[in-house]
Every structure is written in structure tokens, then in C-alpha cells.
Amino acid sequence: MTSFEAFYRDEYRGMLGIALALVDGTSAAEDLVQEAFLSAHRRWDRVSQYDSPRAWVRRVLINRATSMRRRLASEWRAVSRVGPPEPAPPDLTPETTGVWRAVRELPRRQQQAVALHYVGQLSMAEIADAMGCSEGAVKSHLHRARQQLRGSLAAWNEEEF
């Protein structure tokens, strides 16, 4: 059985990459990753026996991203009344930050598919496992995501970069 510490060390950065695509800001992404790992830690006896604990923890991550963004949006509405706009996360280039902001405008399942496919570099089967759907549905989400981004991102890409 893999120790939780080893699992955490091995998977942390990959999870953080996916989280950076799904939520705005490095600290929010790190919080999200911590929450997901904490969830795994609480039931590690069970999770470690799964065929793929990493698939389980990714599933927790992508599902928690939605509720975290809802929470952050509500906090942000309160903060924006009194403070200056939040700066772009320093670790990502402005182009990357803009791309993920456009992706986060997509329907939730499309965002998840994009993050897991491009950042997580997972296979279709792994994405389907993490998202709890069929591989066909993953392909469909990715296809529709690219189609929607084609208009917004490509036009915006020419202007911005």
C-alpha cells in the first residue's frame, strides 16, 4: 500500500496544474488541492485500496472546483466593492491566465474535460473515470469546448498577443 505522504508528494503538482486551470488564483488553486488531498487523507485506508487513488482524488478536485468558484465569486463580489481588482496570478503568463478565464466561461463539464485533457494530460478513459461519464461524452465535451472557444479565444488571441 502506498503511503499517503508518497501519494501526496507524487500527485501534488499534477493536481495543482489542473486546479490552476479551474479556479482563478494560485492560492485558491492550492486551497482546492489541499481540500482534495485532505479528503483522501481522511479515508486513506479505503482510498488507497482503490484501483486508482489518483483518479479518485482528481474527481474530488474537479467537483470541488465548482463549489469553490461559487464561494470565491460571492466573496469577490463583497471585496470588489471596497478594493482594487485582483491582480493576475504571478505564476502564469497573462496569455495563460486569459485562456483559463475563457475556459471558465464554458459549461462546467466542458471546463473539466479541457483541464483534465490539456493540463492533466490524461487519456480519454482516465478523464471519463474522473468525470464519471463515458469516453464518448468526454469527446463530446471537448469538441463543444473547442467549438465555443474558437470564436471567443481565436479573435481575442489575435488582439491580445
Add this chain to the structure above:
Amino acid sequence: MSNVDQILQRAADDTRRAAMQRWPAPMETRRPARPAWLAFAAAFTLVVVAFGLIPLLAGTGERAPLGDPTPPTAPLVTSSTVTETTVGSEPTGSCPSSELPAPQTVEDLPGAVGETRDAIIAAATACDFDMLENIAGESISTSFAGGGSENLSIWNDKGLDPTVTLLHLLDMGHATIPGPAGEIYVWPAAHAYETWEQVDQDDLEELARIHSEDELDSFASADGYLGWRLGISEDGTWLFFIAGD
């Protein structure tokens, strides 16, 4: 490779690079240590209680007979309530949904739907997660974990209690929506409305039990209810318990 694909690949490369530069943050997996003043306060309370009992016992000079079959009663103080209860019994408050009034009986549900609803209510009232997972089966869709009954337990990690939300939901008005194999019975009825305009004052009062004013405003902006909802198919299968889009 399309232009969009290239843009996404570039962003992904940059994101992985940024992630690789971060060291795993130390995990806070242990319960934080109690502050010293709390330990002192606890010790002080124990001393006071002990000294308070001595004159009481000395004054009566009596002891409860050994093997007294009648358990003594005493007020049990929880964080929010004072309840008269039997010493040694299960303290109240460990299952918050048990303190909620039982949802009203609904007469006009098909038998199988009513049975599943009743079973969920019974399990939720008892905070019986095993039973909830049994009712849910493997095909249920749940928020936070993408699906699968096992994931109901993830709710606990959110600091939320699904049992309370479940009971509130099942006490609301219901409606039906078309499903792939017949009608799906959904709670709350607002989930079946086509626009937010159809939500009336009664609906709003019901929804306010499980959603904040901000959340209700966001549903109004989205022109549709996107909050917690539960669906049971005509054959009694518990299909979903989800929130969001």
C-alpha cells in the same frame, strides 16, 4: 492541430511549468492543538466541579444503591440546547436532521417513488449513511464527486450535512419532468420550471431553507433554479441529488 488547440496546449504547458515550481504545501492533517488557555479552563472547570460535589455528597451521606435498575436523569447541555434526557443515552445533536420535523406525507406519488422518498427520509432522519448509500445504488449522480453512491460521504468533508438538505428538499413541493424512461419526480418543484419567473413566494420561502439570499439572487440572474435538487424515477430509482449547472 487547430489554432484553439495550440492556444490550449500552450496555456497547459505554461500551467504545468508553474505547478512544477511549487512545492507541495505542508498538509494540515492533524487536529490543531488546543490553545493553552483552553486546557487551563478545562482543568479549572474540573476542579470546581469536583469541589462542588464533595459537600453535596457529604451532606446527604447517601449513595445510590448498587444495581439500581432505574437510570438517573439529568439535563444534558449541548452547544445549542438544554434537553432533559437519560444519562448514558445517545446525546442529541449528533444527528442534526433528527431534530427536524418529519416531512409531510405526500399522497399523490406513485408507489415506488413514495417508497424511495420514505426510505430516504428514514435514512436521513437517522443520519444513516450506509442506508442512504444503499438506497442511492451505483447509478446516482451526486455533486462533489461526479456520481456513485459512495460519494455521498464526501458531503461530510464540505462541512455540510446532506441529511438536513435531503429532509428540507423532500418536504418541499415536487413536480415531474420527462426522463428517458418515463417521468422523473423532482424536488423542489422549482427545478421543473422553465423560467425563474414561475417561482412564487411560497417556493421562495421553501428554497430559503437551503439557500442563501445571494444564491437565490444568482438563480434569478441565471433565470432558472440551479440549487439542490433530487430526482426519483417512476420505478423508484434515486437518480440524482445535485446542485449547480
